[in-house]
Structure formats: C-alpha cells, structure tokens
Amino acid sequence: MQFSNVTAEAKANVYFDGKVVSHGITLEDGSTKTFGLIYPGVYHFATEAAERMEIIDGECIVVLDGSDDSSVYAAGQYFEVPANAGFTITVSEGIGQYICSYIETV
Amino acid sequence: MQFSNVTAEAKANVYFDGKVVSHGITLEDGSTKTFGLIYPGVYHFATEAAERMEIIDGECIVVLDGSDDSSVYAAGQYFEVPANAGFTITVSEGIGQYICSYIETV
Numbered sequence: 161m162q163f164s165n166v167t168a169e170a171k172a173n174v175y176f177d178g179k180v181v182s183h184g185i186t187l188e189d190g191s192t193k194t195f196g197l198i199y200p201g202v203y204h205f206a207t208e209a210a211e212r213m214e215i216i217d218g219e220c221i222v223v224l225d226g227s228d229d230s231s232v233y234a235a236g237q238y239f240e241v242p243a244n245a246g247f248t249i250t251v252s253e254g255i256g257q258y259i260c261s262y263i264e265t266v
Numbered sequence: 267m268q269f270s271n272v273t274a275e276a277k278a279n280v281y282f283d284g285k286v287v288s289h290g291i292t293l294e295d296g297s298t299k300t301f302g303l304i305y306p307g308v309y310h311f312a313t314e315a316a317e318r319m320e321i322i323d324g325e326c327i328v329v330l331d332g333s334d335d336s337s338v339y340a341a342g343q344y345f346e347v348p349a350n351a352g353f354t355i356t357v358s359e360g361i362g363q364y365i366c367s368y369i370e371t372v
Contacts, residue, residue: 161276168274168291170267170301170365171322178361181303183289185274195276197287216277255284259276 161216161259163187172196176203182260191262198249198256206246209262213249214238217257221250267322267365269293278302282309288366297368304355304362312352315368319355320344323363327356 166185173182173194180203182196198220213222219234225246233239240263241247249256272291279288279300286309288302304326319328325340331352339345346369347353355362 162273163276164273165271166274167268167270168272168289168301170269171363172303174303174361178303178305181287183274183301195274195289197278197280197284199284255280257277 163193176201179203193259193261195259196257198251198258200251200253200255202248202250204246204248207241207243210241210243210245210264212238212240212261212263213247214259214261215256216259218251218254220256220258221252223248269299282307285309299365299367301365302363304357304364306357306359306361308354308356310352310354313347313349316347316349316351316370318344318346318367318369319353320365320367321362322365324357324360326362326364327358329354 163185165188169184179199179201182194184192184194186192215233215235215237217235219232221230221232222239223230224241269291271294275290285305285307288300290298290300292298321339321341321343323341325338327336327338328345329336330347
C-alpha cells in the first residue's frame with residue numbers, strides 16, 4: 161500500500177528493543193500515520209488519540225484493555241482502539257506489518 | 267531525516283528473516299531510495315545499480331567485495347558501492363539504520 165505526496169521520516173521509532181518499529185509519514189492534509197513491523201512477542205501499547213491499526217502482512221492477536229476477548233487480525237483486516245486506552249498485541253510467528261492511523265472516534 | 271513530496275510504500279521488504287528490513291520511497295524526480303533497519307548480524311548484499319548507503323543510526327562494519335579492508339561507519343557517515351558488486355555489512359550490537367540511494371557512479 162502506497163501513500164503519495166507525503167513527508168516520510170527515514171529514521172524509525174524503535175520500541176521493545178526493536179521488536180516493534182515504526183516509521184512516520186505526514187499526509188498532504190497534515191494528518192499523520194505510522195507503518196512498521198512487529199516481530200514475534202507480546203506487547204502492550206497505550207493510546208493517546210484513538211487509532212486504527214490495519215494489518216498489511218502477517219497475523220496478530222489483539223486484546224483491548226479492559227476486555228477479556230482476543231481477536232485475530234490478518235493482512236487486510238483492522239482493529240480500532242479508543243483514545244486514552246490500550247491494547248496488547250501478540251505476534252506468534254513471522255512478522256506482522258501494520259499501518260496505524262489516528263482517527264476521530266472509535 | 268525527512269523526505270518531502272514522496273510516495274512511500276508502507277509494506278517493508280524483509281531480508282534475512284527480518285534481520286534487515288527496508289521501505290521504499292519514490293521522490294518527485296522519479297528516483298527511488300530505501301530506508302530501513304539492520305539488526306545485529308553479518309549480511310552480504312549484491313548491488314545492481316551503484317548505491318550510497320548513509321548510516322543514520324547505530325554503527326556498522328563494511329567490507330566491499332574484493333577488498334580486504336573493513337571500515338566502520340556511524341550515524342552521519344556513508345559508503346558507496348559500485349554497480350554489479352557487493353558488500354558485507356556487520357552490525358555488532360544495537361540496530362543500524364540506513365538510507366540507501368542509487369547513484370550514477372561511484
């Protein structure tokens with residue numbers, strides 16, 4: 161998936177010793193997205209803004225904070241996380257790749 | 267380091283089981299670059315076009331094919347590789363990050 165007319169940051173943000181990495185882009189309308197990779201492991205992320213996590217490669221298991229339900233998302237699927245919340249994401253094998261967009265509401 | 271008015275590919279190219287990853291961008295003039303991460307290890311890459319590898323984070327050790335000399339490159343430094351050649355790059359610790367540009371000649 162390509163994004164045109166963007167400003168791309170070449171240096172990645174590195175989380176969990178590099179098990180999760182992201183690159184930021186800024187779109188023409190000023191909005192920002194990140195895309196990146198998730199190596200096998202279990203990670204918790206907190207949100208400030210609400211976000212949509214679109215999986216573009218691999219597969220992950222997601223549990224939203226405060227929920228007992230886990231859902232599996234594969235390439236072409238997405239999940240949304242409310243603002244000021246969080247989620248635990250597990251990649252069991254291979255590498256998950258994602259695009260994260262900040263959204264107004266969930 | 268940011269690149270403006272580019273088309274960015276969200277999905278990474280994954281090499282060596284994810285120990286080396288790159289994202290491609292296309293600039294306004296139609297030229298392409300990649301940027302990415304190199305996790306600890308030793309990797310050999312072959313070139314088709316000549317390229318400039320700029321290190322933007324971490325440190326790596328590089329030996330060009332056919333050379334006995336190894337050189338260390340840290341953030342802010344670069345090395346160039348001729349077309350139809352190759353190089354062995356070692357990251358001993360941490361994560362190296364790079365921008366790769368295709369160039370006319372070395």
